Amino acid sequence: MKSPEKSTEKTPTTNEPFAFSAANLETYKELLTRYDDVESALLPVLHLAQEQTGWLAENVITYISNLMSIPEIKIKEVISFYDMFYDVPVGRNIVQVCTNISCSMFGGREIYQGLLKHFDTGYLTPTRDGRISLQKMECLGACELAPCMRVNDDFVAITDLTSAIHKLEELP
Numbered sequence: 001m002k003s004p005e006k007s008t009e010k011t012p013t014t015n016e017p018f019a020f021s022a023a024n025l026e027t028y029k030e031l032l033t034r035y036d037d038v039e040s041a042l043l044p045v046l047h048l049a050q051e052q053t054g055w056l057a058e059n060v061i062t063y064i065s066n067l068m069s070i071p072e073i074k075i076k077e078v079i080s081f082y083d084m085f086y087d088v089p090v091g092r093n094i095v096q097v098c099t100n101i102s103c104s105m106f107g108g109r110e111i112y113q114g115l116l117k118h119f120d121t122g123y124l125t126p127t128r129d130g131r132i133s134l135q136k137m138e139c140l141g142a143c144e145l146a147p148c149m150r151v152n153d154d155f156v157a158i159t160d161l162t163s164a165i166h167k168l169e170e171l172p
């Protein structure tokens with residue numbers, strides 16, 4: 001479920017047309033064969049679209065709605081429920097910092113706040129160079145790694161704010 005810090009702004013619009021690339025259209029068709037009905041494939045299809053575009057703008061939602069015959073409002077409900085879908089533009093690297101109890105005992109909240117300050121940004125707002133979007137999380141499911149930070153799909157070992165900054169400064 002989304003963090004309470006999620007942006008409440010309406011999904012931004014963009015004038016750029018969207019359509020799946022030829023390769024992704026093939027992947028889409030293959031995905032559909034794995035499910036009994038089209039709607040059940042919505043999560044992987046949203047992942048596929050987000051991989052192509054970086055985030056799920058209105059025109060992406062409209063395209064998927066037409067493609068899958070699912071009302072846009074239903075798609076927006078799914079996007080707003082899950083932390084892994086972004087309805088605002090994000091940086092090239094998504095950095096998730098856990099601030100739940102186990103990680104907070106090891107400085108998780110201070111690390112998250114310190115990173116916001118260091119990179120002069122806010123929740124999910126891309127840094128000026130477009131490299132990073134920071135996302136506060138409730139539990140990343142790896143409490144034994146506390147304090148826990150995930151960069152894109154990988155957990156990154158950190159001990160404190162300084163080590164977190166050091167790791168993030170290395171990102172492309």
Ligand code: FES
Pocket residue numbers: 098099100101102103104138139140141142143144146148
């Ligand atoms: S409490 Fe931080 S990963 Fe679970």
